[in-house]
Structure formats: C-alpha cells, structure tokens
Amino acid sequence: MDKVIGFSEFSRQSSKGIIVIYGNLLINILKKTWVIFLLLITRISKFTHLNKTYLIVAIIGLFIFLLIRSYLLFRNFQFKIEGSNFILKKGIFSKKNTSISFDRIQNINFSQNLIQQIINVYEVSLETAGSNKTEISIKALSLEEAKALKERISTKNSNEETKEEIIYPLLNIDTKSLLKVGFSENHLQSLLLFLGVLLGFYQQLEDIFKSFINEDTLKNYLKESREFIFGSLFIVGTLLFLLVIIAIISSFIRIILFHFNLRFFIKHDAFEIKQGLINKKMIVLKKGKVQSITISTNPLKRRLGISYVVFKQAISGKVKKKKEKLIKIVGCKDFQLEKIKDTLFKTSEFINSEKEYPHAYYKFRTVLKKILWVLLINVFLLFIFNGLQFLYFNLILIPLFLFIAYKKIKKTFFKVSENLILVGNGAIETHYTYLEIFKIQNIKLKQTIFQKRRNITDIVLQTASGKIKIPCVPYNRAMNIYNYMLYKVEKSTEKWM
C-alpha cells in the first residue's frame, strides 16, 4: 500500500481514467459540433441508403479513433514526486515534461464531474500562480491516491504533520439555506449570465441558419417583430415579467449547481471547501496564498442575516480567467464571518483606528457620474421612441440614480491599522475588503487637476489579486499612508505568497 502511494516512481492514473478521458473527448466534440449533428438528424430521411451507411461508418470510426486516442493519452500520462517537485510526463507524439516545485502550487483541488462520480474517481488539479499553461490536472485517481498526493504536496515536510485533527465544518449549508441564498442573489446579474449563455448558443445556431435562410427575409422578420414589440406595451410588460421570472430561476439554478452541499473547513494552514451538485469540487486554499478577502452583503441578505465571502488569490496579469481564482463562500452567518476573519487576520487591530471617509469632493464626483448616466440613458431613449413621452422615465430614473449615489457615498470609507487595511464600498450591495499591508505590490497616487485644487488624491493599492482603490483622501493623510505602507512592505520579511 505504502509503495503505491509513495509516488516516488512514475505512475499512471487509475485505469478507469480511460473512461473519463474518453468521456471528456466525446463531450468536447459534441459541444463543438452539436449543431451539425442536429441538422444531420433532422435531414436523415432525405439521405439515400448508401449515404446513411457512410455516415454510420464515419461515426463509428470517430468513436473508435477517440477510444484509441484516449487510451494513448492515458498510457502516456505519468507523474511522480521527486524531492519537493511534482513531475509530469505527457503527450502522445510530442512529449512534454513539466516540473513544478511544491511551494509554487497555490491550490490542490479535487473535483468530480458526472462520469467521475459514477465510476468513483477524483480529478486532482494543481493550481499555480503563474501562467495557465503550467496548470496540471490528473483526471482519475482513487480517493486514497488523491488524498495521499494532496498530503505529500501540501505538507513540505512529510513527517512533520501526521496528526490529523478531528475537523468539523465551520459552515455546512443545507438545501433550505441555499434556497435563501438563491432568493437573495443579485438577480440582474443572473439574468445577464443566463443571456450570455443563451447568446453563445444563439451564435452557434445563427452561423448554421445563415446558410439556409435567406438573410433578407430574416432581417425583415426581425424588423417587423421589433416594431410589433415596441408597439405593444402589454407585450413589453409580459416580457419584463418573464425576464424577472427567468432571472430568479437562473439565480436559484446557478446557486444550487455550484454550491450544493457546501461545507467549509478551517485547517491549521488552509481552508477546505467542498461543494457542487453535478460537478463536485473540493478546493484547498492555503491561508498564506490568500491576497485579500471581501465580505459582501445586500439588503435582502442582510435581512436574512447572511453574507458571502470572496477569497482572492494571486493572479498573473496575463491570465484572463480571473473568475477561476476567486473562491466564493455563500450564506455565511455573522459568527462564521468573524471566525474566518480571525483565522486570517488580527481584526482586533481595528479597534483603535477610526473610520475615515472621503473628502466632500467625492460626493460631487459620484453625483456627477450618475447624472451623466441619466443623460446617456435619455439619449438612448431618444433614439428608441419617436415622441418625447420618454422624458417621464426620468421620474423614476433620477431619484433611483440619486439614491444609488447617496448609498455609494455613505458606504465608501477606509480604515488603516498597524498591519491591515479595510476598505468599504458598494451601492446597493455592501463590500468590505480586508488586506494585509505587506501583501501590497505597488502603490500609486492619482490626482486630477480638479482634485489638485482641493488638495486631495486617490490612492490605488496594487495587489497580486487586483487593485484596491481609496478615493479622494486629503493629500497630507494620503502621503502619510503612502509612506507608512511603503515602510511596512519594505520592512516585512514575510512571504506575500
């Protein structure tokens, strides 16, 4: 047993891995070509007998080819541990050797998609802070192997930590609370995400349809229906109602798919998160690799007494998949938040520091920006409607935007303590971002000529997980903070990652 799990020799994945690889290959091909398949099936009656035979042979050929490919992929995928490096060999024709040292590995994540759940294997992915290419995922390991691998990598000295504490989850969310979370989500965002997915499908379909339908008839049809839609207020109303329903349902679906059975553990140097319905995921997040955390809530969630926490990790500037590096824990109660904060930082430091609010100019700037938005919307409406009746919209628009501006002004503040910064912002939602000063990468002051006249400036703190802005700070205070933060960063010997 010990020999198998030692990883000192090159070893392959569990042989069930072939199924997983095969499944993934099939799904990938299906994703790209489903439209063509759909078309073939609807037209199958028009095919001659000979054509049908060709088609079937081709499809079977494809299946066999993929099977062989996945077998070869499996055969050529080998990994081992050498010293404190993870070494991977892969590739059928062009061989690739990758070596990653343990301390560059940010996360070791387990996940299971549907296939992997059925045959009971785990996908283990090693995340690094660098470029995407160095990321490694092993498609099929048994739970034992996966755990052993994680243990080897996450503890630098393998003999140091053998004691496994009994760990109970800090957070364990059942379906009922998850429904609460879904209910209080930002439904507008869900709607946009849903529409985004829909648009993706639509574009795939459009490409195909273009070749079948005369473009002019399509355009005419669209034009007519557009006129019809804008002509009838009733339909607009119904559409809006439908959109609201869709938005709420998609929030629920999104939340349940991703966060089903969410459990959150605190271990001595890491957080562990397990969640997911169809794709089960287990994420290990080392405490030291967390760059900043943001605690957010909105009025609905506040009522229900829940917030969500986003952990931000280091991202490299070139990687666009920023979302992947955000780890979100939904449905936290207040005491759980305190616990999370306390394990990461000494938040008690803030007791002695005062909340500082931006200079009055910030109010002016925020209101001005909102007024510009209102004007922009008015111009847009001007083009849609023929008459000037749209001006009535301003009865809602102006108070709404002013209200948002008011909320935004009220929620913007910052606090600086010996080692920490807390930045509050948000308009409808409320966000509190916590950052340890020594994790700052560089500091910038930005001062427009309007700010210069009032002797104030914006501070931008650059971290490895993105920017944090503190707007409109009096210049002397900003200089004070600037010098202090530089001093802290330059003095610190702690590793920021």
Next chain:
Amino acid sequence: MIQFQNNEIINLPDITEIIFKKVEKKYLKVLLLNTFCYFIIASLLFFLFTEKVITKKMPEYTGVFYFVFILFIISVFILLIIGFPKRKFAIRDKDISYKSGVFIEKMVTVPFSRIQHIEIEEGIFSRLFKLATISVFTAGDSSDDLEIKGITKEKALQIKEFISQKING
C-alpha cells in the same frame, strides 16, 4: 491586556522629501519624432477618409473636420511639451518611484522586494540618442507597474544592476 498602540513613527521616510530626477532632455526629441511619425500615418488615413467619405456625403463639414484634426495634433504636441518636465523618477535604497501626468498627476512606487523582473527596451529613435526604457514588473496587474522612459542606456543598466543586487543580496 495592554492596549494596542499605533503611534505614528516619527521618522517614517518621507517620499516627498527626496529629490526626483527629470528624465533626459534628449528624450523629448524622441517623443516628438515618434509622435510625428504616428501623425504622418494618421494624417494619410484621415485625408483618405475625408476625401472619400466626408466630401462626398457632407461637403460643408470638410473644413470643420480638418480644423478639428489639426487642433487635435497641435494639442497633443503641446501636451507632450508641457508634460515632459513632469516625468521624474527617484530611486531610494529600497524602492523606485516615478511621477508623470499633466491633467492627472500620477506617482507610483514599487518596493524592490516585490519586483518579479526588469526589462530594458530601446526603440528605434531612442537608439539614435542612446536612450532606453526600463520597466519593472510585479505580481500585480502588469499594465500598472512602473516604467521609466528616456534615461540613458548606461543609467538603465546601472539601475537594473542596482536593483538586482538589492533583490538578491
């Protein structure tokens, strides 16, 4: 329990007290040359566009278009010249800073201990004047790191050497 104290450290090194150096004067020539080249290409495109589209569809506006374009070019040059003396940099024992900007004044400081790598670059015109650009990169968003344009190549190499020593030593 002893109350946590956060007394201000009196002798905190103050960035406003150090003297920022201006970049090489020669670099203004490089900047002007570069911009001039861009504008030659832009003018050609603009000329073609105006002649082909504007003069045919709304000839009465042709003059306005040219006027706006020329005004734009002039203001870019003026901005470059006004903004040039504002480009300043400073190197301390543990960090490097850069200031610039006319309408939006910016100052950025990168501690040496956060630098991931350094690049020295020479453009075509810069090479004529033996000038170079030094850029430092941190783990943050690379577009927001520090870049000093228009110092002598010697100086750039010196800075690079200095920082490398500080990082490794």
